[in-house]
Amino acid sequence: MNIDDLVAIDFHTHAEEPCCGPRDDGYDEFQAGMAKYFRNPAGKDGMLPSVQDTANYFRERKIGAVIFPVDAERETGFRRYSNEEVAGICAENSDILIPFASVDPHKGKAGAREVRRLVREFGVKGFKFHPTMQGFFPNDREACYTVLEACAEEGVITLFHTGQTGVGSGMKGGMGMRLKYSNPMHLDDVAVDFPDMPIVMAHPSFPWTEEGLAVAQHKPNVYYDMSGWSPKYFPEIFIKYANSILKKKMLFGSDWPAITPDRWLADFETIGIKEEVKPLILKENARRILKM
Known part of the structure; x- marks a missing residue:
């Protein structure tokens, strides 16, 4: 499918590993909690x-999809889904899937080698980081x-989870996930230290929405994906x-x-986004930073 034929590009979708039977790493309980939170x-x-x-x-639906696993084994114990396998499936579906990957930043030099190999050998276009699940401050x-x-x-x-969505919500101890790591203000330092690296903040960054908006406005290399919430719940200032x-x-x-594009797009139509702005949000901004 040609990029011009796509009606939208979804910048935030999760790669889930096919699994036969119950998992022994706690991931089933985690996903059940997510399903309850999102009523999905x-x-x-x-x-x-x-x-x-x-x-x-x-x-x-003629929607392109940026897709990635999350490497959070060290902090959560959830078994890692192979970046290479995800990238391979993306290559077989290159008309619709855009491959991102995930590397726990605590892996240091080994993680850096993995980043370079995934980009050079598998065509990965970006990396998802989840400070809450991976347990780190982005500016550390x-x-x-x-x-x-x-x-x-x-x-x-680079795509960073920010704020509170449904991850660990209502689960005992939040499944050990600490919200403090995902304050978007930490990314202000990252944007200063890496001024030429595109940085995407995922989600409306609640309860730090205004901090996130300030960083996105102030730093030319910082963007926002609007995932993780139904648009009908977006704060007024975010809209x-x-x-x-x-x-x-x-x-x-x-x-x-957790949220389907069908649901998200239906609710997006109700929040008063200007007609001339809709094509930018739905496709053109992603197309530009993905260099498609």
């Missing part, structure tokens, strides 16, 4: 879509800058900025499979 059947009884299922779903130079330096040198996009000074920095993202 995905995750209940092992009903998560595979990467190929995702490609089929998005192809039917000692903990994660070796991996971020590799991303910057390879010229790829105001999307309609005005950040209209060229906002990116459609669903958080599939």
